[in-house]
Amino acid sequence: MTHPRILVIGGGLAGLSASMRLAEAGADVDLISLVPVKRSHSVCAQGGINSVNSVTRQQGDSEWMHLDDTIYGGDFLQHQPPVKEMTDWGPRIIDLMDRLGVPFNRTPEGFRDHRRFGGTLYKRTAFAGATTGQQLLYALDEQVRRWEALGKIKKWEFWDFLEPVLDDSGRCRGAVCQDLVTMEIKAFPADAVILASGGCGLVFGRSTMSMVCTGGAVSRAYQHGAWYGNGEFIQVHPTAIPGADKLRLMSESARGEGGRVWVPRTPQDIRDPREIPESQRCYFLEERYPKYGNLVPRDIATREIFDICTNDGLSVEKDRLCVYLDLTHLSREMLDKKLGGILEIYEKFQGVDPRVVPMKIFPAVHYSMGGLWVDFQKSASGGLEEGSPRNQQTNIPGFYAIGECDYQYHGANRLGANSLLSCIFSGLFAAPGVLNSVASQPNRSAEEPARLFRSSVRRQEERHEALLARRGGKENPYALHQELGNLMTRTATVVRRNDQLAAAYDEVCQMEERWQHCSLSDTGNWTNQNVVFTKSLGDMFPLAKLILKGALLRDECRGAHYKPATSMPGIAATDPAGQRAEAAVWCDRFEANTKRWLKSTIAKADSHGNPNISYEEIDTSLIPPRPRLYGLVGGDVIEEVWKQRQANAHEAARQPALPPITGGVASDSIKGS
Amino acid sequence: MIGVSTKNAASGDAISNKNQSAKDRKSTERVVHVRVLRQDGPGQASYWERHEIPYELNMNVISILQRIAQKSCTQDGRPVPPVAWDCNCLEEVCGSCTMVVNGRTRMACTSLVDALLVEDAQEIELRPMSKFPVVRDLVVDRRRVFHALKRVQAWIPIDGSFDQGPGPRISPDEQQDAYPLSTCMSCGCCLEACPQYTKIEIVKRPEETVEELGIRREAAFHREFMGAHAISQAMLFNNHPTGRMNAEERLSSLTSQGGIQMCGNAQNCVAVCPKSIPLTRSIARAGRAATVWAIKKLFDR
Numbered sequence: 001m002t003h004p005r006i007l008v009i010g011g012g013l014a015g016l017s018a019s020m021r022l023a024e025a026g027a028d029v030d031l032i033s034l035v036p037v038k039r040s041h042s043v044c045a046q047g048g049i050n051s052v053n054s055v056t057r058q059q060g061d062s063e064w065m066h067l068d069d070t071i072y073g074g075d076f077l078q079h080q081p082p083v084k085e086m087t088d089w090g091p092r093i094i095d096l097m098d099r100l101g102v103p104f105n106r107t108p109e110g111f112r113d114h115r116r117f118g119g120t121l122y123k124r125t126a127f128a129g130a131t132t133g134q135q136l137l138y139a140l141d142e143q144v145r146r147w148e149a150l151g152k153i154k155k156w157e158f159w160d161f162l163e164p165v166l167d168d169s170g171r172c173r174g175a176v177c178q179d180l181v182t183m184e185i186k187a188f189p190a191d192a193v194i195l196a197s198g199g200c201g202l203v204f205g206r207s208t209m210s211m212v213c214t215g216g217a218v219s220r221a222y223q224h225g226a227w228y229g230n231g232e233f234i235q236v237h238p239t240a241i242p243g244a245d246k247l248r249l250m251s252e253s254a255r256g257e258g259g260r261v262w263v264p265r266t267p268q269d270i271r272d273p274r275e276i277p278e279s280q281r282c283y284f285l286e287e288r289y290p291k292y293g294n295l296v297p298r299d300i301a302t303r304e305i306f307d308i309c310t311n312d313g314l315s316v317e318k319d320r321l322c323v324y325l326d327l328t329h330l331s332r333e334m335l336d337k338k339l340g341g342i343l344e345i346y347e348k349f350q351g352v353d354p355r356v357v358p359m360k361i362f363p364a365v366h367y368s369m370g371g372l373w374v375d376f377q378k379s380a381s382g383g384l385e386e387g388s389p390r391n392q393q394t395n396i397p398g399f400y401a402i403g404e405c406d407y408q409y410h411g412a413n414r415l416g417a418n419s420l421l422s423c424i425f426s427g428l429f430a431a432p433g434v435l436n437s438v439a440s441q442p443n444r445s446a447e448e449p450a451r452l453f454r455s456s457v458r459r460q461e462e463r464h465e466a467l468l469a470r471r472g473g474k475e476n477p478y479a480l481h482q483e484l485g486n487l488m489t490r491t492a493t494v495v496r497r498n499d500q501l502a503a504a505y506d507e508v509c510q511m512e513e514r515w516q517h518c519s520l521s522d523t524g525n526w527t528n529q530n531v532v533f534t535k536s537l538g539d540m541f542p543l544a545k546l547i548l549k550g551a552l553l554r555d556e557c558r559g560a561h562y563k564p565a566t567s568m569p570g571i572a573a574t575d576p577a578g579q580r581a582e583a584a585v586w587c588d589r590f591e592a593n594t595k596r597w598l599k600s601t602i603a604k605a606d607s608h609g610n611p612n613i614s615y616e617e618i619d620t621s622l623i624p625p626r627p628r629l630y631g632l633v634g635g636d637v638i639e640e641v642w643k644q645r646q647a648n649a650h651e652a653a654r655q656p657a658l659p660p661i662t663g664g665v666a667s668d669s670i671k672g673s
Numbered sequence: 674m675i676g677v678s679t680k681n682a683a684s685g686d687a688i689s690n691k692n693q694s695a696k697d698r699k700s701t702e703r704v705v706h707v708r709v710l711r712q713d714g715p716g717q718a719s720y721w722e723r724h725e726i727p728y729e730l731n732m733n734v735i736s737i738l739q740r741i742a743q744k745s746c747t748q749d750g751r752p753v754p755p756v757a758w759d760c761n762c763l764e765e766v767c768g769s770c771t772m773v774v775n776g777r778t779r780m781a782c783t784s785l786v787d788a789l790l791v792e793d794a795q796e797i798e799l800r801p802m803s804k805f806p807v808v809r810d811l812v813v814d815r816r817r818v819f820h821a822l823k824r825v826q827a828w829i830p831i832d833g834s835f836d837q838g839p840g841p842r843i844s845p846d847e848q849q850d851a852y853p854l855s856t857c858m859s860c861g862c863c864l865e866a867c868p869q870y871t872k873i874e875i876v877k878r879p880e881e882t883v884e885e886l887g888i889r890r891e892a893a894f895h896r897e898f899m900g901a902h903a904i905s906q907a908m909l910f911n912n913h914p915t916g917r918m919n920a921e922e923r924l925s926s927l928t929s930q931g932g933i934q935m936c937g938n939a940q941n942c943v944a945v946c947p948k949s950i951p952l953t954r955s956i957a958r959a960g961r962a963a964t965v966w967a968i969k970k971l972f973d974r
Contacts, residue, residue: 020834021834024833024834035759035761035767035769036815036819036859038767038768038819038858038859039761039762039767039768039769039858040761040767041761041762041767043762043766043767043858044762044764044766044767092836094839095836095837095838095839095840096834096836098839098840099829099831099837099839099840099915100829100831100840101828101829101840101910101913101915101916103843103848103851103852103855104848105845105848106843106844106845106847106848107845108845109842110842110843110844110845111842112839128852128855129852129856131766131856134766134856134858135855138855142822142827142828142829143828143831143834145819145822145823145827145828146826146828146830148823149823149826181808210761210762210763210767211760211761211762211763212761242731243731243733243736243763244729244730244731244732244733244736244739245733245735245736245739245763245782246735246763246764248763248764320730345764348765348783349731349733349764349783349785350731351731351785351787351788428834476743478739478742478743479743521742521745521752521753521754521755522745522754522755523754524713524754526713526714526809527714527757527808527809527810527812528754529742529755529757530742530754530755533742
């Protein structure tokens with residue numbers, strides 16, 4: 001038989017690493033991307049990439065502790081074997097990227113330098129200046145170009161994925177894609193298809209994500225039968241620079257170096273912020289969290305900034321929610337030395353010097369923890385079975401998902417500098433399993449009857465032509481997108497309430513109906529960005545609905561998903577006996593909640609694209625779930641009661657000791673940037 | 674009319690009003706005038722089109738183009754299709770949105786409206802890059818940029834992706850030297866500004882297949898100047914301890930037709946690079962290395 005032919009959709013870190021590995025193993029690869037792969041969203045990652053390293057190892061760190069930090073940071077919502085495999089691979093992946101020529105920062109002796117990120121006690125994060133994602137992506141882009149020159153990889157840049165092609169048995173046999181220049185719709189027969197299309201930030205209008213992150217490819221897969229996991233888990237970063245076009249990230253280090261967050265006590269005080277006296281400023285984080293001040297964990301900072309603007313009405317501006325992040329009290333020398341890079345970004349985009357004028361910032365949608373449901377095969381050692389065709393495979397045989405568009409690694413909350421690792425890992429690790437899956441097939445997809453592909457192409461051509469032919473509709477797709485983004489940002493980001501979620505679901509259904517009345521301002525068939533956008537907007541509604549419904553049904557607080565009505569407050573009693581009694585009740589409630597809600601949300605689309613929600617048990621075979629107590633009043637007492645309870649349970653069951661629980665119940669849960 | 678005008682009250686200097694509150698802004702309906710050079714497709718005639726967009730705080734050229742797409746009609750109310758343009762990250766790391774703004778090649782995302790109006794208070798002028806064939810409006814075909822990276826073998830030819838331990842040790846000085854070169858996002862600004870870099874537009878012949886056209890296009894790319902960015906990338910890899918093992922192959926490409934000898938030392942490249950990459954330093958180093966290599970080759974005969 002000929003070489004297997006694999007179609008990879010998306011050319012970010014995950015898609016490129018998979019393509020490289022597949023080509024190396026002898027497969028022919030078609031690589032589809034909305035933009036030239038070197039321009040993929042992975043370039044936006046700044047901080048670094050996590051892995052245990054030789055120095056941290058000697059300080060007591062291990063792959064197991066990286067696993068524990070990741071699971072604890074994700075609030076136990078992810079299956080543990082894939083995360084174990086990923087953290088085990090960490091050191092090898094950094095070594096590989098080093099060999100590819102990534103200019104990692106160096107120590108005076110010439111070793112790779114590391115910095116410490118949130119959610120860990122160790123300096124695990126390797127970095128290349130403030131553009132680690134860009135540097136990692138370029139290294140893989142170069143390797144893929146090398147394979148392209150050797151004829152093993154063919155790039156299809158400026159192409160859009162429209163639908164998977166399934167045979168009568170339900171196996172994926174390729175995909176239908178569209179050329180964004182000529183608008184040609186074409187079938188790509190493939191022995192397996194790997195989706196590596198990234199996050200869906202544009203469902204929220206503006207976010208820190210790039211313009212290609214529409215979620216279109218994932219939504220189309222979902223509408224054709226792929227399951228979607230944990231859609232309601234969306235990470236919102238506390239500090240981003242609001243922009244007319246995009247929300248750009250402002251690193252946590254600004255607060256780390258002494259930056260203070262405040263709003264004027266007078267709503268929308270029109271004075272120059274520098275002229276507002278101290279007494280008329282509200283340093284709300286410092287006031288509400290005297291112990292941690294401006295460096296409260298990310299989710300708390302995000303919630304407080306959101307709350308003071310929306311509920312207290314104290315946003316600095318009326319039309320655009322924002323608070324001040326003030327560095328002007330700090331010396332210029334120090335700022336230039338320690339924060340130069342990020343201050344230049346602010347200056348470049350805002351045209352204002354943040355050393356002189358306080359910055360205006362607001363939380364922004366940043367990362368999709370959820371994504372397509374993917375399978376895994378557990379190994380005897382608790383990790384994954386290498387080469388298993390099940391690893392990273394969606395519920396559609398022969399159809400895989402890797403990188404940000406899968407739901408596998410980050411649970412309810414992603415740890416900073418873990419996303420670059422999960423993207424490269426899932427790409428490298430999936431490749432041999434994909435080829436084994438192909439090897440078990442009796443024939444090549446190219447030998448399948450042409451009518452299989454022709455009917456899919458025809459369906460997509462009809463959809464395209466119908467869109468172009470619409471006349472006289474009143475809806476403007478760009479305005480409708482803004483409306484969807486505003487609704488989703490208002491109801492499904494930082495704070496979630498059931499009445500709002502339910503109302504938003506209905507509104508999204510109405511918007512989806514209105515989308516049918518979008519008419520195009522460009523009806524041509526050459527580089528028609530208008531029709532491409534309108535199509536991707538139409539595919540945002542099914543995702544918006546599954547996010548809203550998943551959030552509505554999940555009546556608890558977990559990681560990024562926060563419902564005030566279900567939050568578990570700390571201990572109010574002051575006497576030791578009262579505290580212990582309250583802690584016991586708290587732990588009872590925690591156990592009951594774990595039993596009820598420690599499950600993945602699985603959305604399956606019905607024939608109208610509406611989500612049917614079910615729940616999947618989580619593999620917690622390596623680390624038993626425990627409470628996340630960061631910053632909670634009385635957390636130390638709860639921890640004590642919890643540990644006692646676990647010890648008693650173990651004693652009663654007389655079970656062999658579990659692997660060591662590391663990190664501590666009350667350890668730091670701040671996520672790095 | 675000036676670039677930012679106040680329709681109701683004729684405000685003399687619109688720029689000085691930029692810090693006014695949102696409330697004030699709404700009541701005065703200030704607008705930005707934009708002139709776009711459009712072209713419906715390859716080989717077609719280009720034409721100017723004027724647009725009028727309500728001014729917003731912190732606008733950049735991307736948000737101008739977004740508003741134009743949403744509005745889809747010209748200054749005089751004529752319905753038109755949205756202007757086509759490339760963009761992605763909007764934070765100047767992806768290299769997508771290069772265009773000629775007010776006569777200067779640069780990234781649309783970091784082209785702030787307030788700053789542009791200081792350059793020219795009348796209007797903002799948007800044109801596609803002139804050194805690449807226009808696909809449509811502001812979208813150009815930059816395949817040649819990526820082809821040049823293939824040409825100079827801008828990669829490290831690793832033995833394979835299986836674990837072989839870490840890469841070589843590298844001093845902080847070497848890393849500091851390499852890092853700026855490695856931030857090149859293939860945006861093409863240096864090529865647009867270079868007098869030696871001339872446009873190649875290959876038109877499909879009626880009898881030609883897409884594959885044949887591709888081969889003819891690549892052959893043309895191969896003959897003509899590779900440009901500053903590719904020379905700089907070749908030097909990035911020639912200075913890497915592993916990349917150096919294949920330095921001669923890259924030098925061979927650099928000294929072939931369309932190589933470093935084409936550089937006329939105008940130094941425009943370094944002046945327009947949005948990432949301030951020391952391109953002329955790379956070119957100088959490449960020139961020296963090529964000379965040494967040529968002499969060595971002569972004696973090795």
